Amino acid sequence: MSAIEVRGLTIALRDGSPIVKDATFDLEPGQVLGVVGESGSGKSTMSLAMLGYARHGARITAGQVLIDGTDVLALGPRALRRHRGNVVAYVPQDPATALNPALRIGVQLAEVLEGDAKEVDARIREVLGAVGLPSDDAFLHRRPRELSGGQQQRVALAMAVAPRPRLTVLDEPTTGLDVTTQARVLALVARLCADNQMAAIYVSHDLAVIGEVADRVAVMYGGMIVEAGPTKQVVARPAHPYTRALLAAVPSARERMRLTSIPGRAPGVQDTHPGCVFAPRCAFATDECTTGAPSLIELVPGHSARCLRAEELPERPRQSATAPASAVQEAAPGDTPLLRVRDLAAGYRDRQVLFDVSFDVVEGECLAVVGESGSGKTTMSRSLIGLQERWGGTVELGGTPLAPAAARRDPDQRRSMQYIFQNPYGSLNPRATVGDCVAEPLRHFFALGAKAARARVAELLERVELPGHLASRYPAELSGGQRQRVAIARALGCAPTVLICDEVTSALDVSVQAAIVELLRGLLNDGLGMVFVTHNLAVVRSLADSVIVLSEGHVVEHGGTDTVLTEPRHAYTKALLADTLEVSAAG
Amino acid sequence: ATVSCSPPAEPTASTPGGGSGTLTLGVVGSTKDMLYPYAPQQTISEDALWQNTLDQLTAYAPDGSITYALAESMTPNKSLDVWTVKLRPGVKLHSGKTFGADDVIFSVKSLLTEEGYPFASNLDFVKPDGQKKIDDLTVEFHLKRPFGPFAAAWAYSAFKMIGAGSTKDKVDGTGPFTVKSFSPGAQAVLERFDAYWGTKPGFSTLNVHFFQDQTAITNALRGGQINVAPSVPFSDAKALESAGVKVLKSDSMNVLSLDMRTDIPPFNDNRVREAMKLIADREQIASNAFGGFAKPANDYNGASASCPAPDVPQRAQDLARAKALLAEAGKSDLKVELVTDGAFPGMMELAQLFAQQAGEAGVTVTVRKMDVATLLNKWLEWPFIINITSSPMINAITDHLLPNGGNNAAHFDDPEFKKIAGDLFASGDVGRQCGDIQKLQKIQWERGGNLIAVTSQDLTIHTANVRGLQPDLFGRSAFRYGGVSVG
Amino acid sequence: MVAELTGATRSAGPRRSLTRRRSATVPGRIGWIVAQAIAMLFVVTTLVFFATQAMPGDVAKVMLGMSATPERVEALRHQLGLDRSLLSQYWHWLSGVLSGDLGTSLASGRPVSQLLGERLVNSATLSLFAVVLILPLSLLIGILAAQFKDSLFDRTFLWSSMVANALADFVVGTLLVALFGTTVFHWFPPVSLIPAEHMPWWHPQALVLPVATLVIGGVMYLSRLIRVSFIDVLNSEYVEMARLKGLGSARILLTHALPNALAPAVPAASLVAAFTVGGVVVVEYLFGYPGIGGLLIDSISNRDLPVIQAVVLVIAAVYYFFNLLADLLHTGKSGERR
Amino acid sequence: MAFALAGPLLAPHDPAKSIALPYATPGDGLPLGADQLGRDVLSRVLAGGFHLAWMAPVAAIAAVALGALVGIAAAFYGGITDTVLMRVMDVLLAFPALLFTLLFVSVIGPKPWLLVVLTAIGMTPGVARVIRGAARPLNDREYVMWSRTVGIPARTILARCFLPNVSSPLLVELGMRLMWSIGILAAISFLGYGIQPPAADWGLMISENRTGLQNMPWAVLAPVACIVLFTIGGNLIAEGSARVIARTEGRG
Numbered sequence A: 001m002s003a004i005e006v007r008g009l010t011i012a013l014r015d016g017s018p019i020v021k022d023a024t025f026d027l028e029p030g031q032v033l034g035v036v037g038e039s040g041s042g043k044s045t046m047s048l049a050m051l052g053y054a055r056h057g058a059r060i061t062a063g064q065v066l067i068d069g070t071d072v073l074a075l076g077p078r079a080l081r082r083h084r085g086n087v088v089a090y091v092p093q094d095p096a097t098a099l100n101p102a103l104r105i106g107v108q109l110a111e112v113l114e115g116d117a118k119e120v121d122a123r124i125r126e127v128l129g130a131v132g133l134p135s136d137d138a139f140l141h142r143r144p145r146e147l148s149g150g151q152q153q154r155v156a157l158a159m160a161v162a163p164r165p166r167l168t169v170l171d172e173p174t175t176g177l178d179v180t181t182q183a184r185v186l187a188l189v190a191r192l193c194a195d196n197q198m199a200a201i202y203v204s205h206d207l208a209v210i211g212e213v214a215d216r217v218a219v220m221y222g223g224m225i226v227e228a229g230p231t232k233q234v235v236a237r238p239a240h241p242y243t244r245a246l247l248a249a250v251p252s253a254r255e256r257m258r259l260t261s262i263p264g265r266a267p268g269v270q271d272t273h274p275g276c277v278f279a280p281r282c283a284f285a286t287d288e289c290t291t292g293a294p295s296l297i298e299l300v301p302g303h304s305a306r307c308l309r310a311e312e313l314p315e316r317p318r319q320s321a322t323a324p325a326s327a328v329q330e331a332a333p334g335d336t337p338l339l340r341v342r343d344l345a346a347g348y349r350d351r352q353v354l355f356d357v358s359f360d361v362v363e364g365e366c367l368a369v370v371g372e373s374g375s376g377k378t379t380m381s382r383s384l385i386g387l388q389e390r391w392g393g394t395v396e397l398g399g400t401p402l403a404p405a406a407a408r409r410d411p412d413q414r415r416s417m418q419y420i421f422q423n424p425y426g427s428l429n430p431r432a433t434v435g436d437c438v439a440e441p442l443r444h445f446f447a448l449g450a451k452a453a454r455a456r457v458a459e460l461l462e463r464v465e466l467p468g469h470l471a472s473r474y475p476a477e478l479s480g481g482q483r484q485r486v487a488i489a490r491a492l493g494c495a496p497t498v499l500i501c502d503e504v505t506s507a508l509d510v511s512v513q514a515a516i517v518e519l520l521r522g523l524l525n526d527g528l529g530m531v532f533v534t535h536n537l538a539v540v541r542s543l544a545d546s547v548i549v550l551s552e553g554h555v556v557e558h559g560g561t562d563t564v565l566t567e568p569r570h571a572y573t574k575a576l577l578a579d580t581l582e583v584s585a586a587g
Numbered sequence B: 001a002t003v004s005c006s007p008p009a010e011p012t013a014s015t016p017g018g019g020s021g022t023l024t025l026g027v028v029g030s031t032k033d034m035l036y037p038y039a040p041q042q043t044i045s046e047d048a049l050w051q052n053t054l055d056q057l058t059a060y061a062p063d064g065s066i067t068y069a070l071a072e073s074m075t076p077n078k079s080l081d082v083w084t085v086k087l088r089p090g091v092k093l094h095s096g097k098t099f100g101a102d103d104v105i106f107s108v109k110s111l112l113t114e115e116g117y118p119f120a121s122n123l124d125f126v127k128p129d130g131q132k133k134i135d136d137l138t139v140e141f142h143l144k145r146p147f148g149p150f151a152a153a154w155a156y157s158a159f160k161m162i163g164a165g166s167t168k169d170k171v172d173g174t175g176p177f178t179v180k181s182f183s184p185g186a187q188a189v190l191e192r193f194d195a196y197w198g199t200k201p202g203f204s205t206l207n208v209h210f211f212q213d214q215t216a217i218t219n220a221l222r223g224g225q226i227n228v229a230p231s232v233p234f235s236d237a238k239a240l241e242s243a244g245v246k247v248l249k250s251d252s253m254n255v256l257s258l259d260m261r262t263d264i265p266p267f268n269d270n271r272v273r274e275a276m277k278l279i280a281d282r283e284q285i286a287s288n289a290f291g292g293f294a295k296p297a298n299d300y301n302g303a304s305a306s307c308p309a310p311d312v313p314q315r316a317q318d319l320a321r322a323k324a325l326l327a328e329a330g331k332s333d334l335k336v337e338l339v340t341d342g343a344f345p346g347m348m349e350l351a352q353l354f355a356q357q358a359g360e361a362g363v364t365v366t367v368r369k370m371d372v373a374t375l376l377n378k379w380l381e382w383p384f385i386i387n388i389t390s391s392p393m394i395n396a397i398t399d400h401l402l403p404n405g406g407n408n409a410a411h412f413d414d415p416e417f418k419k420i421a422g423d424l425f426a427s428g429d430v431g432r433q434c435g436d437i438q439k440l441q442k443i444q445w446e447r448g449g450n451l452i453a454v455t456s457q458d459l460t461i462h463t464a465n466v467r468g469l470q471p472d473l474f475g476r477s478a479f480r481y482g483g484v485s486v487g
Numbered sequence C: 001m002v003a004e005l006t007g008a009t010r011s012a013g014p015r016r017s018l019t020r021r022r023s024a025t026v027p028g029r030i031g032w033i034v035a036q037a038i039a040m041l042f043v044v045t046t047l048v049f050f051a052t053q054a055m056p057g058d059v060a061k062v063m064l065g066m067s068a069t070p071e072r073v074e075a076l077r078h079q080l081g082l083d084r085s086l087l088s089q090y091w092h093w094l095s096g097v098l099s100g101d102l103g104t105s106l107a108s109g110r111p112v113s114q115l116l117g118e119r120l121v122n123s124a125t126l127s128l129f130a131v132v133l134i135l136p137l138s139l140l141i142g143i144l145a146a147q148f149k150d151s152l153f154d155r156t157f158l159w160s161s162m163v164a165n166a167l168a169d170f171v172v173g174t175l176l177v178a179l180f181g182t183t184v185f186h187w188f189p190p191v192s193l194i195p196a197e198h199m200p201w202w203h204p205q206a207l208v209l210p211v212a213t214l215v216i217g218g219v220m221y222l223s224r225l226i227r228v229s230f231i232d233v234l235n236s237e238y239v240e241m242a243r244l245k246g247l248g249s250a251r252i253l254l255t256h257a258l259p260n261a262l263a264p265a266v267p268a269a270s271l272v273a274a275f276t277v278g279g280v281v282v283v284e285y286l287f288g289y290p291g292i293g294g295l296l297i298d299s300i301s302n303r304d305l306p307v308i309q310a311v312v313l314v315i316a317a318v319y320y321f322f323n324l325l326a327d328l329l330h331t332g333k334s335g336e337r338r
Numbered sequence D: 001m002a003f004a005l006a007g008p009l010l011a012p013h014d015p016a017k018s019i020a021l022p023y024a025t026p027g028d029g030l031p032l033g034a035d036q037l038g039r040d041v042l043s044r045v046l047a048g049g050f051h052l053a054w055m056a057p058v059a060a061i062a063a064v065a066l067g068a069l070v071g072i073a074a075a076f077y078g079g080i081t082d083t084v085l086m087r088v089m090d091v092l093l094a095f096p097a098l099l100f101t102l103l104f105v106s107v108i109g110p111k112p113w114l115l116v117v118l119t120a121i122g123m124t125p126g127v128a129r130v131i132r133g134a135a136r137p138l139n140d141r142e143y144v145m146w147s148r149t150v151g152i153p154a155r156t157i158l159a160r161c162f163l164p165n166v167s168s169p170l171l172v173e174l175g176m177r178l179m180w181s182i183g184i185l186a187a188i189s190f191l192g193y194g195i196q197p198p199a200a201d202w203g204l205m206i207s208e209n210r211t212g213l214q215n216m217p218w219a220v221l222a223p224v225a226c227i228v229l230f231t232i233g234g235n236l237i238a239e240g241s242a243r244v245i246a247r248t249e250g251r252g
């Protein structure tokens, strides 16, 4: 008997539509189960059920969650309360919102522990030490907002492991973190599990992360576990087409690959299919797939998949086409680059954040700007576009210097350089239809009439591979990836020569990221210059021609992508590269 | 002021009978109230104070007749231009001095020369320096011209006597109470003056609370916080009685009149004025605007008790005739604005009801309520206004019906009326005075600018434990405490 | 460079406003706030001064009443100094105020500070009692309604608060007087008679109904806000997290939800405090309570300018203070978030 | 609300006519009795909402429109514009409403439009504060920043980005202000500076008849109930529409 057994777990909304269907898996002490899947596949819902908890509006309708033989779902309210925290602990995705902003760290940590004050205090200091945080009084007296994101995440982790639970559920604990911090957290999780004989369920949409931390992996799609098995095996020989598709979407920092996204959209809770849930998006689907729902087929002991063709698929080779490096040369001497930045300096109030940044971007070139969180990437791109006080240096666009403030630039300059924001949810006016959003610059810059604008909007949507009927939708009705495409379409509507993208994919799933990256690649081929801000080296490899590495506002390395990523010279770049996870590393 | 930490010991309110106890009176008051009687105005709150701290030479009796108070007799010479006034002996001032000729001379001089004291015009026949002290209790008044109704003139409620040497801040009086404390607009505490010459009150302390509106007063009385309140709205009387409050109904000299300016259109045409008078349904006004506490009146100021009514028919509503008169005057679709500050009970109700009745005759009357200051700002300029008089005809004449009267909102200026009034004042014979008054009333009825629809009663409310309050024609039922007891 | 910098400030970063620049240091910020407050009071009193002038009627006519003749009015106006030019009257008043002298009441001839002083204590007591009751009551009701959202209690509360909010203070007051003072029960004095030299708290009975009127209005408004902010907090991730940590519901409510739910409610509370001060005028009128509200009404009807000015100055200052407090608490909070 | 507008047509008697004795108790032909002048309470109640029914919404809408304009402009321009606008609002707030009302009513007369204007101005600062608070975070929204970077004119940004995105607080405000404008208008009537008698008006009725509460409670309670119903009705409409709009917003 395993330490943790989950049997036929089903969670449904009040109206009966299931969010998680018939989830079954086992877990041994010290083992980490990775749960992957696109956004909305039910990962969080399933993992919260380990604590006997369902979010408002949902209900656990069937199944068992046995931990050392006790069914968590059968516990009464009191017992359940004791159980939570002590036996099963939870680490939230976003500690910034999950830690109580009003309470001191010490208080929040002490809450989960029982026993006399001295013991509690000792234990707190011990776990803080274990997660690599200072354990002095000053630290305990801080409030969450006085910590960095990585520190907050480790506090949440400490809070979870402090009562020595049997099982810890980690719901995408590193999604918001930069690679370095992520690497640290992952190592920590692995160590804590091993040291305390604690089982863990690690939720992520990033296969590379799961590959790094998990012993076993469960792939979720449409509320179902579609494939489960030892991590190595699943990554090496994926049996479910969905797993294969996910793997194909993950970029690699080692080689430039063409990324393939999964066509279509993940099913919503209310969508019902008679057949396999993945069938509509599946490259291998047969007629059979649309009629009969497949059950979990065990391929080898411990590795099973929910696919009619599960037996044959692992044998098929996984095609990984290397993408052609776009034919960009360094600008010929004498040529004016599209964008020329010299000694750019910027800061906030009395604090300088950016120091002497210089670079050129030529036609069709993608310049990646990488660096850890807080290194000044956003500050730099904002001062390029004119949203930020510039303290020094010059920015030239097509040979003419740009005024520091957007408002002072002439319309043509404002048109030629466009900015895509990180947050796809904020970049579109929620009260304007997609069509209006995209038409806005057309009206503004080109004074297009309603009809001409409509035609042009359709063209632009086409260009970003969005169906034309979306023009009448509101942003709230679109997925994150779709919104990001609309934002790109809007920028394209200005007919820019330079595009500045600030972490445009970091809020998105890998498969959506793949689609956006491919879209941008297409634009580069059309001759657009691009400044691509990111902390994801794999994306850099997939897309960029040259790279600058920012550390604390200084450019520490600048060169062609291949040079920088294969032979990093600066220690910082080396460290960054070392922390970058690679899905194939597991395989 | 130092702030002590506990309430001062209350005088034991429950001391049984025998002339002790506290009576609490509630009136509408203002922060500009003062104890000094030669004030620019005479408000109900000041009246309550003066009435109880000061006395007059002569006074109105509750039935409207004139009685001697501080004076014992007033005798004229033949030509009616020198009057000898004998004072009541043994009257004590609050300061302990004896009230005498010097005090009278001081008072008369003060009131006639006080800047901004408007009522002096009623005494315009008296010379400020014309008074001679004959002895301690005798003063000789030397007048500017012969004046007959001398005693009546001094009975006007504004002419209080004060002790010689009184100032605005420190007033010495002879009244039934002395002032213990006074904060304008809030409260006054008066204590019985045991050396008072007249009928003494049957309680020792008079507490006067000043309110900002009538409703609060009514509520306070219902809540048992005050014992007596004057001039309650007519419509409240029934509710109050059924709630166990005693209502003292008293006939009154108070008349609300709708004053129409006789000097400008549309009311310079007497046909229009008469039409307005014919529009009023006096029965309905009495029953609905005044809750039944009124009798139809006949467009002239009331007589004093001593003179009979003039020989004119009672006007009643006659819409047909009113319309005909208006048509004749070319004012068939007359539109007028009736202004009022609603400060006295019945004013708003009267205005509304009249407006409603006018509507039936095709006359549009819009009622406009405004605050007192706005009303006073254009005082004597409003073409159509609700005015109030509270004195008998003889005192109303100067003020209300003669050209320069401060209360002549109708701008009534009638040669015949003026002449008769002159005769009246110059005669010393009461019979002739009555005849003249009847003539004047007839003129007022016929062509005056005052629509006087009803004479109302005055309602004083009090708690059941107050005994001995008397009806009073001058609205003083609530302030006259001779023989009144609490508890 | 400097020009570029200021250019950037003006156009690209309007949010980084001059205010912010100026408020970089704490004393600077306080100075700026005080300067604004003084400017505001100055404007308010100036407006009030001229507004009062624009109102028909003046104190001379009011004092003389119906028997005012033009000569008498002129004489009195001269005596009171009303015949001087507006500006000189205003300057006279202003320089008086600046030197701490609020002037003399034209109607009663008493020093304004004396008139005001007595009544200020009364009004302050009334508002203080009301505010002190409003806050905990709103909190209690708001929390209960949020905790038992959609329960009978919650729905009853929502409806009754809607009814109470629909009724202006004067209606609530009138009904309270009728119910508890004059008709049905005779529990409390319907009118607040507080003798001039007495402190209002010597007469707790007299405070009950006016305070209740203010409290009902305030509580019904504020507790709705608290309810909403509590519901938000109860739906927050950190409360969910607290549940997942296995904490008891009392602890969740008091330690986790309360401090956070309070944050948005505090500025609202100080606005309610400001309203309460404003509402005092009506309530004082209704209950014949001898406070500055009554004084204001009285002095307006007397056109007693120095008194009007002084009362307005006090009310505006208090009002502004609470508004400012609300603002500061609010920005303080969003500052924390950043 | 329809009831308030149509009320005058349904009235069985002339609401301004005395047909019975003051405070006559309910009886034949007088289902709710008579008021202090002997007028039919039912007719007056039915007729009394008419003015309120147009004045209150107009005042509320005007206040919300003006307040939104000020609030949005203050939030968008920030800096000195913000400070000046908001301080002007503070001045309006701190200016005693009573004096304000009295001033204009006594100069101009109690015209209905004036009452609407006064009520609207009185409520504007509150709206402006709320809307400014709701609009300020929009400056940090990416779509607003984008509009600034491409140089969309301020007017367009205000109309397209700000206004629609504060519409739910705007509607909530509208509901609240509607409620309050009823209260304020009723209060003005109550003090005697509003709708002038003999016209029927709920606020006026309460003030006229409040002393007769014991004998004839209907004369007060009926208009009170009407004000409550009217307010709640208005509020529900506003809240409902806020909810509908919020739905289109999704989680954006």
Ligand SMILES: Nc1ncnc2c1ncn2[C@@H]1O[C@H](COP(=O)(O)OP(=O)(O)OP(=O)(O)O)[C@@H](O)[C@H]1O
Pocket (backbone or CB within 6 Å): A013, A019, A037, A038, A039, A040, A041, A042, A043, A044, A045, A046, A055, A056, A057, A058, A205, A268, A269
């Ligand atoms: N309480 C709920 N009420 C309504 N729908 C819900 C509820 N909880 C989850 N869902 C729906 O169920 C689906 C799965 O949600 P869940 O949060 O488990 O997904 P996830 O895999 O964790 O996604 P993400 O990667 O975005 O966190 C989603 O479509 C979500 O909208």
Ligand SMILES: Nc1ncnc2c1ncn2[C@@H]1O[C@H](COP(=O)(O)OP(=O)(O)OP(=O)(O)O)[C@@H](O)[C@H]1O
Pocket (backbone or CB within 6 Å): A348, A353, A371, A372, A373, A374, A375, A376, A377, A378, A379, A380, A535
């Ligand atoms: N509005 C601001 N006021 C003051 N300091 C700021 C502001 N915005 C950013 N900073 C600071 O400037 C530095 C650079 O921030 P920036 O946002 O450019 O970093 P980044 O590289 O984009 O980080 P991330 O990867 O987290 O987006 C950080 O130290 C940050 O704290």
Ligand SMILES: [Mg+2]
Pocket (backbone or CB within 6 Å): A043, A044, A045, A171
């Ligand atoms: Mg999730």
Ligand SMILES: [Mg+2]
Pocket (backbone or CB within 6 Å): A377, A378, A379, A503
């Ligand atoms: Mg950034």
